[in-house]
Amino acid sequence: MQAGAELAIIVPTYEEAANMPELVRRLDACLKGVQWELIIVDDDSADGTARIVRELGRTDGRVRCLQRLGRRGLSSACVEGMLATTAPFLAVMDGDLQHDESLLPAMLAALRQEGLDVVIGSRYVPGGSSAGLQGQRVSMSRVAASLSRPLIPEDLNDPMSGFFMLRRQVFDSTVRRLSGIGFKILVDFFASAEHPLHFRELPYQFRSRYAGESKLDAHAVWDYGMLLLDKFAGRFVSPRLLVFLCIGGLGVLVHFAVLATLFRGLGVSFVWSQATATLVAMTGNYALNNEITYRDLRLRGWQWLRGWSTFVLACGIGALANVGVAQYVFDQEAAWALAGLAGILVGAIWNYVITLVYTWRGAAH
Ligand code: GDD
Ligand code: MN
Secondary structure, three states, X not given: OOOOOOEEEEEEEOOOHHHHHHHHHHHHHHOOOOOEEEEEEEOOOOOOHHHHHHHHHHHOOOEEEEEOOOOOOHHHXXXXXHHOOOOOEEEEOOOOOOOOHHHHHHHHHHHHHOOOOEEEEEOOOOOOEOOOOOHHHHHHXXXXXXXXXXXXXXXXXXXXXXXXXXXXXXXXXXXXXXXXXXXXXXXXXXXXXOOOOOXXXXXXXXXXXXXXXXXXXXXXXXXXXXXXXXXXXXOOOOHHHHHHHHHHHHHHHHHHHHHHHHHHHOOOOHHHHHHHHHHHHXXXXXXXXXXXHOHHHOOOHHHHHHXXXXXXXXXXHHHHHHHHHHHHHHHOOOOHHHHHHHHHHHHHHHHHHHHHHHHHHHHHO
């Protein structure tokens, strides 16, 4: 019988087809004597990454593919890759060969011998470099790191690193507390761990991409903000709910802009103006929530339309609940503004919970 791998290398991918054969070649060359497996977690890339990986797996049983449908996100991909392996040592590495795979044996040795929880490939300790990072990205990376400072150990030089290896026990005891949002899974581990993690940084030189393009865009920056929000305040309130409520507030402005234009500006009847404003605001809110709040579960094509109809239905019922609750509070002799606020709050939470379950999560399964 063949024993399971001792080291699993988890590689999240989105459109990295051209890098896959070279990645496997290099791992094979540098991990002689180690029982390893490669788990590619691909978010249904259009360039056929998953297909290529499965083809590689036909001739090399150490290569595995976990393909996710209707999902996006580097961190959540890594978490699911780790859940899919039995290996006691877990490494995370990018699929574009910017991380130096030849560091893996030293990382494994350090983790084994020194009783460490996590070993990090670092660009910012002597011997390391971030040469492969474009100028603007270097300063962005530093700003991002400084924002996370309260969450991570002071002497960790490269918390933004996407290249590290940890013990299975660390993962098992942390996984339920991870936020799993966005790109910065290492920050997530440090901020979520039960006990301070024993770590060591090993220098490496961050290279340029082998093929393809970076996926880190404005959305990744937003996701990072959400990760920090969740880590700082997530115990009290979900960041998704906060964003949902802000977009709801924006919807009120949209509503009044449309209403004023139609009713005051164009002389349309009040009922029609109000109905149109409601529909426009709902649709706008739906589109924004789909792009921002639920970016990782974003609906497209027919799913977008289906999602729109459940959203409008849910918010319609939410409006009834809003009026009902407000009326009830008003009848208790409360101030009218307080009654109005109570209605808005209950309606908004209803909208949030119902659309979370039926519009976005419902479509994801
Ligand atoms: N499954 C999945 N889903 N993978 C993704 C997604 C996604 O939504 N977005 C990106 N990836 C994969 C890419 O295909 C690549 O293998 C890896 O995640 C890193 O993405 P890049 O687009 O190459 O990011 P980068 O080079 O700009 O930044 C990387 O290096 C920095 C320095 O170490 C990331 O690892 C950063 O987190 C890191 O700070
Ligand atoms: Mn990259």
